[in-house]
Amino acid sequence: MHNVIQVHGAREHNLKNIDIQIPRDQIVVITGVSGSGKSSLAFDTLYAEGQMRYVESLSSYARQFLGQVNKPDVDSIEGLSPAIAIEQKTTSNNPRSTVGTVTEIYDYLRLLWARAGTPHCPTCKGEVTRQSVDQIVDQIYKQPEGTKYMVLAPIVHDKKGEHQHIFEQAKLNGYARVRVDGIIMNLSEPIQLDKKRKHTIAIVVDRLVVKEGDSQRLTDSLEIAISLSGDTVVIHLMDRGEDLLFSQSFACPHCGFSLPELTPSMFSFNNQYGACPTCSGLGFHLQVDPGRLTPDLSPTQAERIGKEIEGNMSALPCQDCHGDRLAPMLLAVTVSDLNIAEYCKLSITEGIQFIQKMNLSPAKAQIAAPIVTEIVDRLVFMEKVGLEYLTLSRTAGTLSGGESQRIRLATQIGSRLTGVLYILDEPSIGLHQRDNERLLSALTEMRDLGNSVIVVEHDEDTMRHADWIIDVGPGAGINGGEVVAQGTLEQIISEQRSLTGQYLSYQKWISVPESRRPGNGHHLTIIGAAENNLKDITVSIPLGTITCVTGVSGSGKSSLVNEILYKKLASTLHRAHTRAGKHEQMDGIQHLDKVISIDQSPIGRTPRSNPATYTGLFDNIRSLFAMTNEAKVRAYGPGRFSFNIRGGRCEACTGDGLMRIGMHFLPDVYVPCDICKGKRYNRETLEVRYKGKSIADILEMTADEAVVFFENVPKIRKKIEALCKVGLGYVQLGQASTTLSGGEAQRVKLASELLKPATGSTLYVMDEPTTGLHIADVQQLIHILHVLADEGNTVVVIEHNLDVIKNADYLIDLGPEGGSNGGNILCTGTPEQVADFEANYTGQYLRRELRKSHDAMKGHVLN
Numbered sequence: 060m061h062n063v064i065q066v067h068g069a070r071e072h073n074l075k076n077i078d079i080q081i082p083r084d085q086i087v088v089i090t091g092v093s094g095s096g097k098s099s100l101a102f103d104t105l106y107a108e109g110q111m112r113y114v115e116s117l118s119s120y121a122r123q124f125l126g127q128v129n130k131p132d133v134d135s136i137e138g139l140s141p142a143i144a145i146e147q148k149t150t151s152n153n154p155r156s157t158v159g160t161v162t163e164i165y166d167y168l169r170l171l172w173a174r175a176g177t178p179h180c181p182t183c184k185g186e187v188t189r190q191s192v193d194q195i196v197d198q199i200y201k202q203p204e205g206t207k208y209m210v211l212a213p214i215v216h217d218k219k220g221e222h223q224h225i226f227e228q229a230k231l232n233g234y235a236r237v238r239v240d241g242i243i244m245n246l247s248e249p250i251q252l253d254k255k256r257k258h259t260i261a262i263v264v265d266r267l268v269v270k271e272g273d274s275q276r277l278t279d280s281l282e283i284a285i286s287l288s289g290d291t292v293v294i295h296l297m298d299r300g301e302d303l304l305f306s307q308s309f310a311c312p313h314c315g316f317s318l319p320e321l322t323p324s325m326f327s328f329n330n331q332y333g334a335c336p337t338c339s340g341l342g343f344h345l346q347v348d349p350g351r352l353t354p355d356l357s358p359t360q361a362e363r364i365g366k367e368i369e370g371n372m373s374a375l376p377c378q379d380c381h382g383d384r385l386a387p388m389l390l391a392v393t394v395s396d397l398n399i400a401e402y403c404k405l406s407i408t409e410g411i412q413f414i415q416k417m418n419l420s421p422a423k424a425q426i427a428a429p430i431v432t433e434i435v436d437r438l439v440f441m442e443k444v445g446l447e448y449l450t451l452s453r454t455a456g457t458l459s460g461g462e463s464q465r466i467r468l469a470t471q472i473g474s475r476l477t478g479v480l481y482i483l484d485e486p487s488i489g490l491h492q493r494d495n496e497r498l499l500s501a502l503t504e505m506r507d508l509g510n511s512v513i514v515v516e517h518d519e520d521t522m523r524h525a526d527w528i529i530d531v532g533p534g535a536g537i538n539g540g541e542v543v544a545q546g547t548l549e550q551i552i553s554e555q556r557s558l559t560g561q562y563l564s565y566q567k568w569i570s571v572p573e574s575r576r577p578g579n580g581h582h583l584t585i586i587g588a589a590e591n592n593l594k595d596i597t598v599s600i601p602l603g604t605i606t607c608v609t610g611v612s613g614s615g616k617s618s619l620v621n622e623i624l625y626k627k628l629a630s631t632l633h634r635a636h637t638r639a640g641k642h643e644q645m646d647g648i649q650h651l652d653k654v655i656s657i658d659q660s661p662i663g664r665t666p667r668s669n670p671a672t673y674t675g676l677f678d679n680i681r682s683l684f685a686m687t688n689e690a691k692v693r694a695y696g697p698g699r700f701s702f703n704i705r706g707g708r709c710e711a712c713t714g715d716g717l718m719r720i721g722m723h724f725l726p727d728v729y730v731p732c733d734i735c736k737g738k739r740y741n742r743e744t745l746e747v748r749y750k751g752k753s754i755a756d757i758l759e760m761t762a763d764e765a766v767v768f769f770e771n772v773p774k775i776r777k778k779i780e781a782l783c784k785v786g787l788g789y790v791q792l793g794q795a796s797t798t799l800s801g802g803e804a805q806r807v808k809l810a811s812e813l814l815k816p817a818t819g820s821t822l823y824v825m826d827e828p829t830t831g832l833h834i835a836d837v838q839q840l841i842h843i844l845h846v847l848a849d850e851g852n853t854v855v856v857i858e859h860n861l862d863v864i865k866n867a868d869y870l871i872d873l874g875p876e877g878g879s880n881g882g883n884i885l886c887t888g889t890p891e892q893v894a895d896f897e898a899n900y901t902g903q904y905l906r907r908e909l910r911k912s913h914d915a916m917k918g919h920v921l922n
Contacts, residue, residue, distance in 0.1 A: 064081040070132040073540035075541050077540070087529065108133065109141060161455050337378065341377070440469040445612055448881065606855050683775065848868070
């Protein structure tokens with residue numbers, strides 16, 4: 060009873076009243092085709108119930124400050140531990156959030172630099188130290204016995220003037236000599252200085268010799284000199300002509316620069332005192348980029364001009380801090396010759412090496428020891444989950460969903476909690492097969508600490524590593540929501556109803572194409588690519604092919620494809636306001652007429668966006684309803700059937716179909732609108748019907764249902780067929796965009812592109828399109844990629860999935876490692892040619908995959 064989590068009657072979304080027992084303290088993978096109900100079970104049922112129970116345990120006063128937590132649609136859940144979800148969401152879009160701040164490593168770095176750092180003058184770069192009189196005496200007595208020296212009190216430093224008042228005052232106080240611009244002068248004689256020149260003046264307080272028993276006289280002389288100068292003293296070694304500078308405060312004896320007591324908060328770029336005064340700690344500033352200005356500004360439309368100017372602004376590094384975010388005096392504080400900003404620019408691996416080898420004095424080493432332990436532990440955890448190529452200075456908003464999820468995973472591993480239910484959403488996203496092995500080790504470590512780890516995942520290696528697998532299906536949407544199979548890997552493979560089991564046993568597999576496309580004879584060539592970590596590389600992409608860019612995480616794939624290739628083509632072909640990454644030139648653009656990026660970002664920001672509106676299908680449906688006899692009699696146009704504008708929509712819910720009921724101390728409740736009953740439209744609009752169906756009924760249809768309903772309306776049927784072709788037959792036409800997964804959103808975009816006339820000269824850019832896709836869905840995606848290439852188009856894909864890689868016509872493998880050790884081209888060619896290349900990770904795993912596919916075709920069953 061206590062070894063399992065028992066779920067009874069789970070009905071959230073498409074789950075069909077399922078009962079299931081999930082083993083505790085094990086790695087459990089929940090898999091199934093896209094839309095089958097995996098996330099509904101893991102996140103919307105298990106995690107939501109855990110959150111609700113936590114909130115219910117709080118006082119009513121505390122609950123009023125928390126966000127809404129809805130109770131999942133489930134009869135009961137027993138044996139549930141406190142739940143922590145690690146999802147695929149971007150960490151933060153705040154430009155002040157970095158990898159260092161998100162992981163809290165930067166907090167420890169601030170403490171280290173404040174307690175063990177060595178301040179320097181930002182002007183002359185000299186070391187700024189604070190020493191007591193006793194410490195100064197000790198330093199002087201380190202000189203050889205018999206050394207002659209003078210104790211000087213610096214009064215003036217590089218100032219113009221005759222300074223007669225200083226000489227007179229010194230003479231009145233009983234001093235006999237001064238040093239002016241390095242020359243000893245007698246105050247009994249007239250001293251005339253050029254008032255137009257800068258001068259440096261120090262009073263000679265005493266002349267001494269290093270010898271035992273003379274420390275009291277030296278101490279008295281030092282105290283007199285410090286009282287005259289304020290806090291500095293100069294010891295002039297007469298035999299060597301050398302000056303030793305000492306200060307009782309953090310002040311530069313040369314420049315007069317002073318520094319207050321160092322505190323951790325001073326090293327925060329979110330602190331007014333520590334931030335660079337020019338950029339306020341952002342590290343960049345926005346300014347109009349002349350290279351992006353267009354000549355079509357209209358002087359008569361101020362608002363349009365403002366938007367145009369805003370669109371033509373670029374974020375350029377701050378001219379003072381050069382992107383380091385901190386004030387000059389803090390950038391001058393070093394630990395082992397590096398300031399805190401320079402350290403944050405190191406990769407995780409380099410950061411670990413630096414911390415372990417840094418050279419500190421015994422006193423500072425003792426202070427730094429506990430801080431160093433915390434820093435190294437956290438950095439090692441990040442290395443364990445395959446993030447060794449990241450830098451702590453990287454802005455959090457530039458991280459992929461997979462990277463941000465693994466950062467949170469590393470943080471959780473570092474917390475060393477036990478008895479927790481961790482729920483992860485495809486942690487293998489963005490990971491090369493080599494890095495995946497380290498991720499699995501991290502998950503194993505979490506389990507071995509005494510935690511339950513539930514992973515929503517499609518990755519074959521993760522499934523084979525799991526203790527228990529739950530296959531949800533058999534189909535998607537209304538055709539899913541059932542537990543098809545559960546058990547060990549062997550039990551899943553033996554269950555014939557399990558589509559996952561069929562692929563794991565190689566009863567089904569994604570085959571290798573019989574031949575590779577040679578291309579149309581033209582190439583797109585990028586010359587001198589040097590963005591981020593790219594090492595001035597030149598690469599050619601054969602047009603008319605599926606080209607896959609591969610390499611370990613952080614090797615430079617996104618820099619090459621997204622930052623250089625796509626942005627250059629977008630700005631050239633479409634006059635887009637994008638600035639391409641650093642490169643010398645790009646040849647072959649004349650062979651293309653457009654570039655399209657198909658990513659996994661949402662198709663809309665609000666629930667009002669849906670597949671019907673995004674593909675343009677809803678415009679055709681509204682026009683069709685406007686042509687019905689009833690609509691003509693009532694003089695209804697297409698706008699009447701829009702739920703976004705007044706007229707046809709229900710005004711009680713403004714077309715949302717739902718009403719929010721505030722419950723004060725309890726979570727808000729969303730209920731169907733009392734007036735329209737969730738239909739979105741008013742009564743008069745719903746009275747207009749086409750083939751017996753209202754406009755609301757149409758929106759509730761799945762694509763599979765709608766393609767039959769509209770079989771005699773070619774324009775509408777064609778658009779619905781495009782949705783079905785990309786595997787979205789289970790999705791409702793009016794399903795809110797906010798409820799679509801990243802993979803579903805990407806396929807809606809693919810469907811929209813398939814509807815456009817094929818030019819044969821389009822270049823499609825995709826960044827890891829297999830994210831969120833089951834092996835069966837990947838097979839559909841590969842089919843679409845082949846269709847696009849067969850029409851003469853070029854498809855450039857960043858991908859780690861070996862099924863996609865082995866179906867490409869041409870591969871470009873970057874590496875050999877991530878971060879500063881990446882950015883080189885290791886090899887190019889067909890998958891077979893890359894597989895024959897020994898010195899790269901991709902080739903090693905691809906060679907094994909091609910062999911498996913070959914054996915599967917021969918009828919061998921591989922486990």
